[in-house]
Amino acid sequence: YFAHPDLNATNFGLYDQIKALEWVQANIEQFGGDPDNVTIFGESSGGASVASLLVSPLTEGLFDRAIIESMPLGLASSQNVTMEEAAPTGAALGVAMGFSEDDPDQLKKMKDVSFQEVLLTPGSDQFATILIDGDSMETDAITGFVEGENHKVPVIVGSNANEGGFQYNTGSPYPVLIAGISPAFSQYVPVNTSENYEGFVRQLFGSDAKKVLSFYPADTPIESGESMLTDSFFTVGAQIIAEAMANRGEDVRMYHFTQKPGGPAGDMLGAFHGSELPYVGISSDQYAVPVVNPLLVNQMSSYWTNFAKTGDPNAEGLPQWDSMPASASDWFVLGPEVGPAAIPKEKLNLFKPTIVADYLNGP
Known part of the structure; x- marks a missing residue:
């Protein structure tokens, strides 16, 4: 989010979402809705927004349930960057746009520049994801869940089996996701050779690289890279949230989506980032994913709808999906087979003292 020395606020996109939820509370009855039965859900950056709303002190009582799909870990954690620490980045963007940092009207002049021109300015993508x-x-989403500061509402959280396959070979968009941990990532792009992949892993994980390479070996760089990025930047974030809630006895369900789409995309990328969306009733002409399992469409859309209505995804005819107990060893697989399966904790736990520590403690 944008910050600047002349501003006394930030996280403007989050405030927009909060204002929308406040509007729902104030007005939805006039449209036949129930302000006491509100479910929020989002995918990818939207999932990170939902996670942030779940720990924001301004959203208490504004919603009753939440669904977090494919949340990138880096977008739900800020390395605890404050507004004051981020402000110089905003001023630097103004300089890159041609306005002196000493100009008292720098911020006003920046506001007059078109959105398209701002995006084309070097440095426009260098802002922290949440401040x-x-x-x-008061804290980032991951820390909030770990410390029990989240709102006590039922949650569904999960990710896809092959999130890291999407654009992995070019390294995009992962330089954005990992910039806070490995600024030197670009020297290893494309990460499609054993040498580049191993260098990337060593840059990213430091002293833990040997353990990571034992699970994600360098002799299969593309497959290992996809799997490692999936687990370290998507799966482990969902795992942290689900385990933290379950261990406190809160109502949480964790899913793992494994259904490959049809066509070449499924063969090449597997259950990639966003490929679950048609199965929960969301599709786009710009992001068409061939659906090959109509039964799963019915099951997942029913789970999501039932949960939004009542907080319980289950109904007659659906495989039973229970809340996670404390110290849970299973997640709920949604794919060609539907039901509980063992969480691969041994390899996922590798990332908790590495990436998670880096995000929570800062550089």
Whole structure:
């Protein structure tokens, strides 16, 4: 989010979402809705927004349930960057746009520049994903869940089996996701050779690289890279949230989506980032994913709809999906087979003292 020395607020996108939820509380009855039965859900960056809303002190009582799909870990954690620490980045963007940092009207002049021109300015993508402003966010989402500061509402959280396959070979968009951990990532792009892949892993994980390479070996760089990025930047974030909630006895369900789409995309990329969306009733002409399992469409859309209505995804004719107990060893697989299966904790736990520590403690 944008911050600047002349601003006394940040996280403007999050405030927009909060304002929308406040509007729902104030007005939805006039449209036949129930302000006491509100479910929020989002995918990818939307999932990170939902996670942030779940720990924001400004959203207590604004919703009753939440669904987090394919949340990138880096977008749900800020390395606890404050608004004051991020402000120089905003001023630097103004300089890159041609406005002196000493100009008292720098911010006003930046506002007059078109959105398209801003996006084309070098440095426009260098902002922290969420800022600790002491108002909308007192801590980042991951820390909030770990420390039990999340709102006590039922949650579904999960990710796809092959999130890291999407654009892995070119390294995009992963330089954005891991910039806070490995600024030197670009020297290893494309990560499609054993040498580049191993260098990337060593840069990313430091002293833990040997353990990571034992699970994700360098002799199969593309397959290992996809799997490692899936687990370290998507799966482990969902695992942290689900385990933290379950261990406190809160109502949470964790899914793992494994259904490959039809066509070449499924053969090449597997259950990639966003490929679950048609199965929960969301599709786009710009992001068409061939559906090959109509039964799963009915099952997942029913789970999501039932959960939104009542907080319980189950219904007659559906495989039973229970809340996770404390110290749970299973997640709920949604794919050609539907039901509980063992969480691969041994390899996922590799990332908790590495990436998670880096995100929570800062550089």
